[in-house]
Amino acid sequence: MQVEKISIIGLGLIGGSLAKALKEKLGIESITAVDINEKSLSQALKEGFIKEGFTELNESVYNSDIIFICTPVKDAVEYITRLHGKVKAGCILTDTASTKGEIIDYVNSLDNPPCFIGGHPMAGTEKAGFSSSFSHLFENAYYIMSPSKNCPEESLEYLAEIIRGIGAIPIKLDSKEHDIITATISHVPHVIASALVNLVKFSDSPDGKMQTLAAGGFKDITRIASSNPKMWENIILSNKEIVKSTLNKFTETINTFIEYIDNENSNGIYNFFDSAKKFRDSIPNNRKGLIEPQNELIVDVVDKPGIIGEIATILGNNGINIKNINVSNSREFEQGCLRITLPDSGSVAEAYELLAKKGYKVFKI
Template sequence: MNTSIIGIGLLGGSYALSLRDKYPKMHFIGVDASEVHGRLAVAKGIIDEVLPLEMAVPQSDLVVLAVPVNHIVDLVPKVLDLIPPKATVVDLGSTKRLICEAADSHPNRQRFVAAHPMAGTENSGPSAAFRELLPEKNVILCDTQKSASDSLALVEALFKDIGMKIHYMSPEEHDLHLAYVSHLSHVTSFALGYTVLEKEKDEQNIFDMASTGFSSTVRLAKSSPAMWAPIFDQNRENLSRALGDYIEFLKEYKTYIDTRDVNASFGFMQRANDIRRVLSGIDKK
């Protein structure tokens, strides 16, 4: 089975490494705009060879789109033009509505499966890929009723075989929920990092006084802007709504600080503490 990985970065590379463990005879073809990434991915054993898109896709049984979401939107129709009759295309993008719309009008739409593995780190590139990233994590599949049964079955089987838990929802539901539980946290981390850099001009002070709390909160600010700027743009309506809600709660909490309303501050934090229960319940599922 030939599998082409379009975009040999953290997610595409980690997916390939996980599949290699389960399917040692699978042949992996890498497609990447960076020659350095291609050579590194071969050296690391992520892929077996690097080819241009026009050569890789026609000989592939499975094509995995793991580039930034703005490029996925552009690539979906091109890849569906190039695939063999029974091949399957799956994307790993963090937004789904515009990607699904890009596939919907194509004659080969049934060969496409829209997916979003809920896993990642702040690092990027093939050097960041590791086989433990995806097992035991969730993956969301969207618009599965539009995919051919054999393509859907293949994608489901591969995700299950590497230990992922599959969930299903519409592209619209996906993008709305992700605005709150993923995209908003990245925006706030970027904003926190920006604020500290702008207001704490002495970088040595930042280094000396930053605690583990600050480091964990600002970790996502180290993520790739090339990846996240298109995500924020494609999900801008939902993200703007989530940001609006967040800003209102920040304003509310600022009032508690300004008025020294310790009881209200305590109650606010106590309510927020309930996220521990929610996340603990999710971890046990």
């Protein structure tokens, strides 16, 4: 199969990054986009990442070799319904939604179902929209593929080649297995992060002391609570039974810990933290997961005039772009006080080596 034309439905962060990656990394010229946001379409056309842009499906989309549906699950199901029976023979339909079971079950229930491969790139940021998209979003990220029943092996392998071409790592997973995994490592953590933030909100005093002191570590561990609420409403409802089951397991874990406290079980409390530390430390750092890494360094510095400029100059002279730099005022459980946010893991490694050689105490998060 030789791809000549690709269409992307939904030109937000994922769809926009996909268009940029297909153009820049694979040299695909004929890319059509569909989005209700005309501003995004105009920007993509102006910057040369798409050849055509429409607000509705049409013959140009139906005539594609591959159609990426980069929308929430509910919208993706609607688009599949509208595309069913209209796309050309051999066309591969795929999506990028965070749950797979509901959409695969729907496709398999259709009469003469299309060649559909459920897709889930394990990459993203808290930002949204085409303006936030970038071509290297998928680099070194796992990209899940869950084929429907009417998907030939050659179509699966062809999509895998496209995925490799944009820098991602394709992995084939059954849709139900995918949803169990993502519920545990992504969906429930987002629920817990939001629950922690709401706990502070509803426990705070009228003068907001908790909010003031919640800087530093608390803000880091709840960072994902800043994600798009509408998107997460859609994700949770599309995977509701597995999310409920996983939350029940989490509740059991918390209840066990409460028992350790009630019984003053020192060994139980110690082993709870020790087991978590050992397992977390064994998780590799060189792959992207469902939650975007922070790409931050913490530098232990003396509070003196010019220290921030000194460090910024060292990094700038070596071509390292600083996205953000600030002083951490709440660092009871942190080392250092200067937090530096960098664009990617490569910049973190390079900055760490540079500052360490200059004698600074540097810590990776």
